[in-house]
Amino acid sequence: MEPGDAQKKVTDADRQRTLDELKALREKRLDASKPSQPSPSSGATARPTQSQPRKDWETVDISAARSEDDDATLAALRSSRMQAEAYHDVVKLRKKAHAHEHKASKFQTKSKSHETKAQRAITRAVGLREKATNCREKIKDLEARVSDYAKDLRSSASGESSLPPEKIKLKMAKLEGKIASLQQRARKYEARAAMQNERAAGHRSKAAFNKEQGKIQEAEAKNFTKRADNLEKAGL
Numbered sequence: 001m002e003p004g005d006a007q008k009k010v011t012d013a014d015r016q017r018t019l020d021e022l023k024a025l026r027e028k029r030l031d032a033s034k035p036s037q038p039s040p041s042s043g044a045t046a047r048p049t050q051s052q053p054r055k056d057w058e059t060v061d062i063s064a065a066r067s068e069d070d071d072a073t074l075a076a077l078r079s080s081r082m083q084a085e086a087y088h089d090v091v092k093l094r095k096k097a098h099a100h101e102h103k104a105s106k107f108q109t110k111s112k113s114h115e116t117k118a119q120r121a122i123t124r125a126v127g128l129r130e131k132a133t134n135c136r137e138k139i140k141d142l143e144a145r146v147s148d149y150a151k152d153l154r155s156s157a158s159g160e161s162s163l164p165p166e167k168i169k170l171k172m173a174k175l176e177g178k179i180a181s182l183q184q185r186a187r188k189y190e191a192r193a194a195m196q197n198e199r200a201a202g203h204r205s206k207a208a209f210n211k212e213q214g215k216i217q218e219a220e221a222k223n224f225t226k227r228a229d230n231l232e233k234a235g236l
Helices: 003-033 062-158 165-235
Strands: none
Touching: 062 165
């Protein structure tokens, strides 16, 4: 036998001996760690040692605790979302209310503007009628003078007056021309006054329409404001 083979056999024997010792030591530790079994004759139950696992009723339900925390978090988030949505609805309602108030103010401004234009047209119509009245009064005076000249013309025809009839007729013609001119002017003033009255009536109609629309918009604004107030009281 060669020296190398002998050394190899010795090494294998030592290794096997070491493994056997480790195996015996492991079995000894396992036997020492096992709990002592109670004897069948004794009726008392053995209490579990610390090395034994806990029973089901002694364990803490971590998933249930986590579920309760998640439910509380979700409830808080849901409440916060509902408050945010309610606030958004309130803001939208107030926005609509302000929009209707703006439209109402615009209609009121238009109504006042048309009322002013109507009053201005009425004032012009009154002035034009006064001018037409003055023309009518002048016409009456001229017609009275024409009547006097007609008497003079009859007197001249009978020889009671020294004025020639042609001169009297000329004066009468001039006065009648003035009367015709004044009548035309009076009718023009009356026509312009009627036109101003028609304009005033149109402006009054528009003013009434815009006033009505303004009241409608004010009612809508009050309705949206009331809804916003009720929602704010209920949800916030």
